[in-house]
Every structure is written in structure tokens, then in C-alpha cells.
Amino acid sequence: MGRVAGAGAAALGLPLSGYTAVLLTNTAVPLWQSMHRTLPLFFMASATAAAGSLLSLLPHARHEAPVLRAYRIAGKLASLAMGLAVERDVERIAEVARPMREGLPGALWRTSKACAVAGLALDLLPRCPRWAEVAADVLTTVGAVAARFAIFEGGKASARNPQATFQAQRQGQGAAEAVGHTMAADGRPLKFPLPVLR
Secondary structure, eight states: OHHHHHHHHHHHHHHHHTHHHHHHHTSSOHHHHHTTTTHHHHHHHHHHHHHHHHHHHSOOOGGGHHHHHHHHHHHHHHHHHHHHHHHHHHTTSHHHHGGGTSHHHHHHHHHHHHHHHHHHHHHTSTTOOHHHHHHHHHHHHHHHHHHHHHHHHHHHHHHTOHHHHHHHHHTTOSGGGSTTOOBOTTSOBOOSSOOOOO
């Protein structure tokens, strides 16, 4: 029963780790909405890196070490790649991206990237000593937590900024991206970007 449950958890665990991001990106918060293509994949990659790092910190058999190393390094590489993809999505609209560059969310996001890069670099050292493995795993875990708080706090900041909402809607994000939501209330088709009323 334990092995069957473990196999089921292995199959479902990774997709479920991105489900929080799916829920976030289906809100009206401009920052989260702008990440709807990449945030779930980033959460999955980041969760893989953090899980591999945490498992490596726990006691494990010697024959399990190579599997854990491959797992966490794959997660770290994917996490860095998807972090860049998230940034690219957000940067399409400057006002929406502002929280990821400024204040507490910006500081947390930069910290998460620095920790992720440092964790991967230490893990890729040839004949990596145990202290470097521990440091890499701690840095990766801290980076994953910092990234989630950066996105959470950044979303709150973007929700308080009316220009972020206006510019996102003007560029056609939100309901207009969904099929069947391209008609205005008067029945005429919407055209994006929306004209500015003077």
C-alpha cells in the first residue's frame, strides 16, 4: 500500500505544486494575471528544486545521493529558466512589473534569484564538499520561499496601483484574452490596445 501511495504521490505531486499559481493567476490582480502562462511552471520548478534540496539535507542512504543530486539540479535549472520566463511575461507592461523591481517585493525577488544562482553554482562544483552541498541546499530553499513571498507581496502592491490595472486592460489582458470576451457592452468588437479617452 505504501508503494502504491508513493507512486500516486509522485505522479500527482508535481502538477499539484503549481496549482496555487493557477488559482493566483485567475484573479483580477494585474501582476498575477500577467504571469498566467509561466507562473504555474515556475512554481512547479521551484518546488522541485526546494524539495530536492530539503530531501538532501535530511538523512539518506549513500545510493540515494546521486538520484537526489540529479533531481535537485534539474529543479534548479528549470527554476532559473522559468524565473526568466516569468520576468519576461511581467515586463510586457511597465506599470504591472513595477512591484518586481521596487520595494519589498523587488528585494525579495532579487534575493530569490541570487540564492538560486548561488545554490546551483555550489551544487555544480566538481567533487562538491559536504559543506557546499548543505549551503547550496539552504540557499535554494531560501530562494524558493523568497520568490513566493515576492510574488505574493508584489501582487498586493499591483492591486493597489490603479495604473497597473488600467494599462493591463488597455493592452488586452484579462477577460479579453479569453475566447468569447472580445465584445464591448454595446455589441461592437473590442480593439486592443484600447484608445485613450481625452
